[in-house]
Amino acid sequence: MVPLKTAEDLKSIRKAGRIIADCHKEIARRITPGVTTLEIDRFVERFMMERGAYPAQKGYKGYPYATCAAVNDVVCHGFPDSIPLMNGDIVTIDMVADVGGWKADSAWTYAIGTQTADTSRLLRIAKLALRRGIAEAVPGKRIGDIGFAIQNCAQQAGYRVVDLFTGHGIGRFIHEPPEILHRGSPGYGERLEAGMVITIEPIITEGRPAVQIERDGWTARTVDGSRSAQFEHTIAITEKGPVILTRS
Template sequence: MAVELKTKEHIRGIRMAGRIVAACHKALSKRLAPGVTTLEIDRFVERFMIERGAVPAQKGFKGYPYATCASVNDVACHGFPDAEPLESGDIVTIDMVADLNGWKADSAWTYIVGKSTAATERLLRVAKQAMQDGIKQALPGNYIGDIGHAVQKRAVREGCHVIPMFFGHGIGRDIHEYPEVAYQGPPGQGVKLEEGMVITIEPIITSGKPDVFYARNGWAARTIDGAWAAQFEHTVAITKGGPIVLTRWE
C-alpha cells in the first residue's frame, strides 16, 4: 500500500483543522472539574467545532455515535461519553478529530480532574514524554520502528507498559490512512518516513499490565487488571526541517 504524501498546501489545510482541535483542548483544560460529565464535554466539543466551521469527524465513523471518545481511569481508549459525573482524582482522556474543509486533525489528551496524586502525575508525565520521544524520531529517512522503539524505551525505563494493540495512523482526507504507527518493535524497520507524510503519534501507557478487554458496547477498551491508562496524541507532519506538530496547544 502506498503512502499519500501531502503537499505544503495540504499540510496547511490539516494545520487549520489542527488549530481548532488545539483551541478546543485548551478550552477543555479550563472546564474539566469534579461534577462535570463527559456527555457535557462531548456536547461542548461538538458545538465548539461547528461554531468554527468544522465538524467532529469521529461522529459516525464506523458507526461511532459521539463527537469524542471519553476514557476515564482504567478505560484505555474509545470510551463512550456518559452522564456519570467526574470525581476529584479521576483522569479522563478526551480524543477528538476535527474536519475542516475536508482536512482532518486528531489529538487526544489525558486530564487530571480536581486533586491529583503523585502516582497519577507520574503516569501522565511518562505518557506525555513517550509521545514526545516518538515525535522526535519523526524525521525523513527514519522508520516507523524508530518511533515505536523510542516510545517503548521510555515506557520500559519508567516501569510502565505500552498497550500494544492500538496504533497511530496516517491522516489527511481520511481519519485513518496508511501507514499504521506501532509503539513496539525494533528500530530501523517498518515504513520509511518521507517528507510530506502526516501521521498521528498516540501511545497509550499504563502502569499495570498491557492487556485490555472490550466493554459490551464493543468500543471501550479497559485494562484487564484495572490499572489506569493515559494517552497523549498529536498530529505530526514530517518535513525536511523536522517534525511539525499540527495540534500543539500547550
C-alpha cells in the same frame, strides 16, 4: 501506498489541528469534579461547529459521539456518559476535526481535581513518551524508531505500552497508511518520507497492557483494572523535522 501531502494540504490540516488545540485548552478550564464527559462531548461538538469544523468521529463506523472519553481504566474509545467525574479521576478526551475535508486528530489526558504523585508521574511519562516518539519522526527514519523510543521510555519508568492500538496516517480520511506502532526495533518498518502526516498516540498503562472490549463494541478497558494515559498529536514529517499540526 502512503499519500504524501503538499504544502497546501498541510495548511488545511493545520486549520483543523488548531481548532482541536484551542478546544483542548477550553476543556482544560472546564473539566473539573462534577462535570460529566457527556457535557464535555456536547461542548466539543458545539465548539467545532461554531468554527467551521465537523467532529469527524461522530458517525465514523457508527460511532455515536463527537469525542471518545476514557476514564481511569478505560484505555480508549469510551463513550461519553452522564456520570460526574470525581476528584482523583483521570480522563482522556480524543477528537478528530474535519475542516473542508481535511482532518486532524489529538487526544489529551486530564487529571480531575487534586493529583496524587502517582497520577502526576503517569501523565508526565506519557507526555515524555509522545515527545520521544515525535523526535524520531524525520525523513529517513523508520516506524520502528518511533515505536522503540516510545516503548523504551515507558519501560524505563516502569510502565507498559498498550500495543493493541496504533497511530496512523491521516488527511482526507481519519485512518490512512502507514500504521504507526508504539513499540518496535530501531531500523525496522516502513521508511518515513517528507510529506507524510501521521498521528503518534501511545497509551501508557500502570499495569499489564492486556485489554478487553466491552459489549458496546468500542470501549477498551484494561483487564487488570490499571489506569492508563494517552497524549496524541498529528505530525507532519518535513525536511526540517517533525511539525506538530495539533498545537496552537
